[in-house]
Amino acid sequence: MALKGKKSQDETLVKSKDFQGFLDEFQKETDRSTAIIGAAFLDEHLKQLLANFMVDDSNEVKQLLSQESPLGSFGARIRAAYCLGLISRQYFESLKLIKDVRNAFAHQLHGLTFENKDVADACKKLQALQPLKSRFAQTPRQMFVNSATFILMDISVRALTVLQKRRKIPNAPHVQEFFV
Template identity: 30%
Template sequence: MKDAPEQRYVFAVGTSGNLDSYLQDYVDLLEEINKESARGGVLTAASFIDDLLQKSISAFLVDEASAKKLCQGFNAPIGTLSAKIAVAYGLGLISSDERAECDTIRAIRNKFAHTVRVSFMDHGVANLCSKLKFASDEPGINSHMKFTSAAVTLVARLVNRPKFVAKEKRETKEWPTATEKRTVIR
């Protein structure tokens, strides 16, 4: 008898019973990557990382429509994966290792998204995969497995980040101006 997805991954995500929605998304990602082609797996993983970065940034910014417009919608200033990585790092929402991993996964995603004939055996893709710090270091692991293990590890690190980031959500505030007598500008 085949286990239900939530039963198969219970040990991996450290829970029993029903999964929190964000962990269910993680389980769904694992299943999706496993059923996809190499190209589909890369695009799916990168899209999931993009979404997690956007959720983390949105959780940090003030809760106003103008802040949400930064990440969502047509021509949003923080609408690309590259911009989300830079902003998340600049705001201290991801570590330097996470930023480097995101950038490498983005580069691999771009190879698969913009090249008709591409595979993990291509020199450029294999070279990028060798730079993944979160990849499994087991002997004999191929580039596809390195990518998948690194992407899954990165997602595991980021999956609950929006919840933690929300605890430090920014709030609007009134700032002193130069016309106020008590303000000293140095």
């Protein structure tokens, strides 16, 4: 039993270091990298949230969440997490905006910044930190970084707590039970 606890503590420490590394990188990168890295990290955490909620059949879940599958894209994972009740409407809307910002940076070859009107307008609509917006004067980049970080932390916690609600594979009734 002590080994299991030790392993869990070690995994938590590694994840904590990964998260700190992500935050450091996330805040120091160019606007393009910040948008793409932030969305990629959120995508991975949504994938984990969904996997933790689904039945305990790693091969099937892995196939459902792989790149070429129905839930292989960031947009599909956002929608699935919302429709399964794993994230709020507010997060759903914010994650769609984050995806749009990521796509804008990914598809424009050069010159795009968070100060671009369309990108800035999208960042101003991010709802994750809506109650705190009036307390902090934020640039569009800060709004993006802070919203993505806040959602990321929350999804990370949800990915652990959702294990208690993991779907169970039902037992199939025997055919003869229908005819009794």
